[in-house]
Amino acid sequence: MGRIHLHGVSKSFGPVTVIPPLDLAIEDGEFVVFVGPSGCGKSTLLRLIAGLEDVTEGRIEIDGRDATRIPPARRGLAMVFQSYALYPHMSVRRNIAFPLRMAGLPRAEQDRRVEAAARVLNLTDYLDRRPGQLSGGQRQRVAIGRAIVREPAAFLFDEPLSNLDAALRVGMRLEIAELHNRLGTTMIYVTHDQVEAMTMADKIVVLNAGRIEQVGSPLDLYRRPRNLFVAGFIGSPRMNLLGGEEARRHGAATIGIRPEHVRITPEGGPWRGTIGVSEHLGSDTFLHVRCDGIPEPVTVRAGGEVGLHHGDTVFLTPDPAGLHRFDDNGQRIE
Amino acid sequence: MSTRHSRAAARLMMTPSVLLLLGWMLIPLGLTLYFSFLRYNLLMPGTETWAGWSNYYYFLTDPSFTTAVRNTLVLVGGVLVITVAGGILLALLLDQPIWGRGIVRLLVIAPFFVMPTVSALVWQNMFMNPVNGVFAWLAQTMGMRPFDFFGRAPLASIVWIVSWQWLPFATLILLTALQSLDQEQMEAAEMDGAGPLSRFAFITLPHLARAITVVILIQTIFLLSVFAEILVTTNGGPGMATTTLTYLIYVQSLLQFDVGMGSAGGVIAIILANIVAIFLMRMIGRNLDR
Numbered sequence: 001m002g003r004i005h006l007h008g009v010s011k012s013f014g015p016v017t018v019i020p021p022l023d024l025a026i027e028d029g030e031f032v033v034f035v036g037p038s039g040c041g042k043s044t045l046l047r048l049i050a051g052l053e054d055v056t057e058g059r060i061e062i063d064g065r066d067a068t069r070i071p072p073a074r075r076g077l078a079m080v081f082q083s084y085a086l087y088p089h090m091s092v093r094r095n096i097a098f099p100l101r102m103a104g105l106p107r108a109e110q111d112r113r114v115e116a117a118a119r120v121l122n123l124t125d126y127l128d129r130r131p132g133q134l135s136g137g138q139r140q141r142v143a144i145g146r147a148i149v150r151e152p153a154a155f156l157f158d159e160p161l162s163n164l165d166a167a168l169r170v171g172m173r174l175e176i177a178e179l180h181n182r183l184g185t186t187m188i189y190v191t192h193d194q195v196e197a198m199t200m201a202d203k204i205v206v207l208n209a210g211r212i213e214q215v216g217s218p219l220d221l222y223r224r225p226r227n228l229f230v231a232g233f234i235g236s237p238r239m240n241l242l243g244g245e246e247a248r249r250h251g252a253a254t255i256g257i258r259p260e261h262v263r264i265t266p267e268g269g270p271w272r273g274t275i276g277v278s279e280h281l282g283s284d285t286f287l288h289v290r291c292d293g294i295p296e297p298v299t300v301r302a303g304g305e306v307g308l309h310h311g312d313t314v315f316l317t318p319d320p321a322g323l324h325r326f327d328d329n330g331q332r333i334e
Numbered sequence: 335m336s337t338r339h340s341r342a343a344a345r346l347m348m349t350p351s352v353l354l355l356l357g358w359m360l361i362p363l364g365l366t367l368y369f370s371f372l373r374y375n376l377l378m379p380g381t382e383t384w385a386g387w388s389n390y391y392y393f394l395t396d397p398s399f400t401t402a403v404r405n406t407l408v409l410v411g412g413v414l415v416i417t418v419a420g421g422i423l424l425a426l427l428l429d430q431p432i433w434g435r436g437i438v439r440l441l442v443i444a445p446f447f448v449m450p451t452v453s454a455l456v457w458q459n460m461f462m463n464p465v466n467g468v469f470a471w472l473a474q475t476m477g478m479r480p481f482d483f484f485g486r487a488p489l490a491s492i493v494w495i496v497s498w499q500w501l502p503f504a505t506l507i508l509l510t511a512l513q514s515l516d517q518e519q520m521e522a523a524e525m526d527g528a529g530p531l532s533r534f535a536f537i538t539l540p541h542l543a544r545a546i547t548v549v550i551l552i553q554t555i556f557l558l559s560v561f562a563e564i565l566v567t568t569n570g571g572p573g574m575a576t577t578t579l580t581y582l583i584y585v586q587s588l589l590q591f592d593v594g595m596g597s598a599g600g601v602i603a604i605i606l607a608n609i610v611a612i613f614l615m616r617m618i619g620r621n622l623d624r
């Protein structure tokens with residue numbers, strides 16, 4: 001079980017309101033990702049749910065029970081911190097067993113659960129080491145191990161992978177996703193990396209300055225961003241957002257089009273431009289094109305290898321189905 | 335300092351100061367050793383004769399020696415227990431975000447800047463004096479008989495005065511250590527279901543282990559040579575009740591003018607201090623090389 005509902009939850013530090021009142025429903029077994037730029041209040045929101053911060057106003061319900069005033073330990077949630085927060089003077093075994101020991105479980109049961117967690121996380125060989133003698137990825141796994149032995153109602157992750165190098169991050173991303181599939185427990189995951197958000201989430205919550213901009217599945221957000229902020233934040237490379245004359249022709253203040261929805265048409269097309277920088281990734285090539293009459297450079301995705309270079313003149317044809325229109329307030333026009 | 339050339343140059347540069355320090359230490363030590371084998375009494379100048387081991391023999395078999403050793407251990411141990419326990423408590427308090435924290439911290443540090451003689455005199459005459467002291471006045475207002483601190487519990491009184499002086503040092507070191515404790519670790523423990531006491535025992539105390547070791551080692555070095563507080567308040571008495579090893583050596587060489595005996599006592603004190611140091615390093619020094 002792990003249903004978490006927030007009703008009008010807000011948080012202020014003194015006079016500064018970091019999170020204006022918001023509502024959010026997280027259902028049992030969901031993998032929810034909070035994503036947003038730095039300082040937007042993701043960690044604060046997670047800590048409110050964990051109980052490490054007191055809510056200024058509003059109500060937090062866990063499994064239908066009002067948990068607003070319940071201390072963190074008794075909310076049945078487990079948290080994995082960005083710095084891992086392992087206990088440096090305890091062995092890996094004692095680190096993982098710590099929550100069980102605090103709960104007063106018998107020794108044999110503690111050992112059994114620690115061994116089981118260590119098997120799942122490939123930590124069996126490291127149980128007698130200290131955290132200081134482990135690599136970053138191994139420490140991360142110990143932190144996860146300490147969370148899973150408690151068999152919590154939900155896991156809370158605060159940017160757990162941001163201290164790892166790129167290759168390890170991809171590996172751990174898969175491991176966490178796999179863990180979610182196996183355990184089926186609710187997970188709330190904070191990141192500012194939108195690739196992590198897109199690949200792992202059942203449901204993404206996009207935050208901006210403490211407000212929820214949009215909640216939805218990754219593809220929802222990708223296909224139908226509700227406003228300019230989400231449109232610009234989700235997707236890599238980011239969506240082309242064009243204003244001015246070109247937008248007015250489509251009856252909008254701003255139009256958005258993703259790089260893969262712009263085709264290069266040698267014979268001619270509505271936009272004519274000169275290629276600036278081109279980024280060759282092997283599988284894809286991203287071209288940054290300066291078009292006549294459009295002040296912003298347009299990013300275009302071309303498949304595999306293209307025989308185009310800096311300074312070449314090309315014609316671009318936007319795919320009408322991939323066009324997003326936004327009004328003066330940045331809201332989507334259907 | 336990695337190349338062989340620069341290492342050689344560094345050695346050359348250091349030589350003068352090393353030689354100076356060696357001379358500074360070795361000459362007094364050598365003289366003390368030499369005196370300790372002489373019959374050397376200031377009342378009979380010019381009559382020094384070779385005494386062999388007799389100075390050591392008489393110093394060690396004198397009943398006041400065992401008393402002095404016991405008093406020294408009680409003094410050092412008592413002060414260590416009080417300052418470490420009190421230091422941890424004060425550091426925990428001062429780490430809380432209380433109103434006027436800056437001023438409170440300054441006040442806590444203050445005793446460290448008071449000279450030992452002064453603080454001993456203040457404690458003796460203004461607090462613990464059975465007639466004029468604050469404690470006597472307090473006892474009388476509550477209808478009790480004033481307690482004669484230096485008459486009835488002289489060693490405990492000195493332990494208390496010395497603890498008062500060293501508490502700020504312990505607090506300061508432990509407070510800085512406490513402030514380097516990762517807050518996320520505490521929060522993780524809180525989420526893991528550890529109450530305040532468990533968090534203290536399993537997270538805070540192990541984190542402080544190294545700082546506590548430093549406090550114990552440094553304080554032991556200084557506490558073995560506590561002198562002014564005894565001289566000013568009790569003169570080692572009543573009887574032998576507050577005579578420590580340091581004070582005994584002073585009595586031998588400067589009150590009884592027996593330099594030979596005093597030197598022998600000094601050498602024995604050096605040996606004992608080193609035994610204590612080795613013992614301490616063995617016992618708790620492991621904490622340092624983590």
Ligand SMILES: Nc1ncnc2c1ncn2[C@@H]1O[C@H](COP(=O)(O)OP(=O)(O)OP(=O)(O)O)[C@@H](O)[C@H]1O
Nearest residue numbers: 013016018036037038039040041042043044045192
């Ligand atoms: N204890 C505090 N007192 C005052 N302001 C705070 C406190 N904690 C956080 N804030 C403010 O709240 C805002 C949100 O902080 P938060 O840590 O939730 O951001 P975040 O989204 O997690 O950012 P990041 O991605 O950089 O971790 C920030 O502007 C921060 O300055």
Ligand SMILES: [Mg+2]
Nearest residue numbers: 042043044159
């Ligand atoms: Mg954060």
